[in-house]
Amino acid sequence: MAYRALITGSSSGIGFEYAKYLSQKGWSLDLVSQDKDRSLESKQNLQYEKAQFHTFDLGKRESINSIINSFETPDLLVANAGIAINGAIGEIKQTEKDYYYYLMCGGVIDLIEGFIPKMTEKNSGRIVIISSIGATTAMPKSSLYSSIKSGVHAYGRSISTELQDKNISVTVSLPGYVKTNAHERAGLNHLKDKVPWWMWINAKQVVIETEKASIQGKADVIPGKVYKLVRPFLNFNSAIKVWRKITKRN
Numbered sequence: 001m002a003y004r005a006l007i008t009g010s011s012s013g014i015g016f017e018y019a020k021y022l023s024q025k026g027w028s029l030d031l032v033s034q035d036k037d038r039s040l041e042s043k044q045n046l047q048y049e050k051a052q053f054h055t056f057d058l059g060k061r062e063s064i065n066s067i068i069n070s071f072e073t074p075d076l077l078v079a080n081a082g083i084a085i086n087g088a089i090g091e092i093k094q095t096e097k098d099y100y101y102y103l104m105c106g107g108v109i110d111l112i113e114g115f116i117p118k119m120t121e122k123n124s125g126r127i128v129i130i131s132s133i134g135a136t137t138a139m140p141k142s143s144l145y146s147s148i149k150s151g152v153h154a155y156g157r158s159i160s161t162e163l164q165d166k167n168i169s170v171t172v173s174l175p176g177y178v179k180t181n182a183h184e185r186a187g188l189n190h191l192k193d194k195v196p197w198w199m200w201i202n203a204k205q206v207v208i209e210t211e212k213a214s215i216q217g218k219a220d221v222i223p224g225k226v227y228k229l230v231r232p233f234l235n236f237n238s239a240i241k242v243w244r245k246i247t248k249r250n
């Protein structure tokens with residue numbers, strides 16, 4: 001049987017690795033990102049005839065509506081597109097806040113809810129949301145990011161339960177530090193030196209562990225051994241202090 005996946009944020013990092021992973025399994029792919037040049041570059045890197053490349057600004061409601069109205073219903077929807085947001089309290093303008101919230105939370109919900117009725121009709125489907133370990137711990141100077149990622153985490157966990165009898169699984173992935181372009185794009189290049197090597201995981205590992213959890217129907221997953229180990233401690237004051245020191249924003 002031929003499966004179809006829709007992956008947002010597919011031009012680099014975790015989204016690109018997801019596309020690569022599924023291409024090796026023969027899936028048909030709808031790949032969405034924003035920048036035309038980067039999309040073309042990812043097309044050249046993927047070299048896969050069963051992939052279609054689309055460019056939309058997912059921070060805009062009309063883009064989400066176009067996708068829902070014109071794309072085939074996927075067997076797997078990976079809501080991954082996003083950016084790192086760096087900014088202390090009050091530093092981010094209202095228009096930017098609204099945009100980020102739609103890109104990584106409101107738009108994710110709209111996209112998922114646009115496809116759920118069609119998945120329900122098919123009586124099958126998988127949904128993966130890429131959140132962040134930042135959804136579960138304090139992130140000073142990235143509080144907006146943390147709140148957005150908490151929002152999609154809570155949403156994903158809730159609908160995972162709600163959809164249990166419809167044969168649709170929902171899995172929220174909570175990665176820690178992943179080696180991608182995200183930090184450099186957000187002006188957080190210093191983290192590459194500051195965060196110790198053992199805290200970085202690669203995008204392929206995120207994909208493998210997330211896919212496994214999704215196929216098993218798990219509501220959430222933390223990729224990487226180190227993060228699985230530290231998660232229970234992340235709400236202790238002493239652990240938060242160490243975490244803050246290591247990941248301090250400039």
Ligand SMILES: NC(=O)c1ccc[n+]([C@@H]2O[C@H](COP(=O)([O-])OP(=O)(O)OC[C@H]3O[C@@H](n4cnc5c(N)ncnc54)[C@H](OP(=O)(O)O)[C@@H]3O)[C@@H](O)[C@H]2O)c1
Nearest residue numbers: 009010011012013014033034035058081082178180181182
């Ligand atoms: N890297 C980490 O340490 C880390 C940790 C936890 C969670 N995450 C999450 O993982 C997801 C993927 O990030 P990544 O690390 O793989 O970063 P990345 O390499 O920078 O990839 C981000 C992807 O999202 C797309 N994107 C960004 N803004 C968009 C927009 N307005 N419209 C459409 N597409 C847009 C980018 O497309 P363009 O190339 O066209 O801009 C790119 O394909 C994000 O949600 C991020 O928050 C990352």
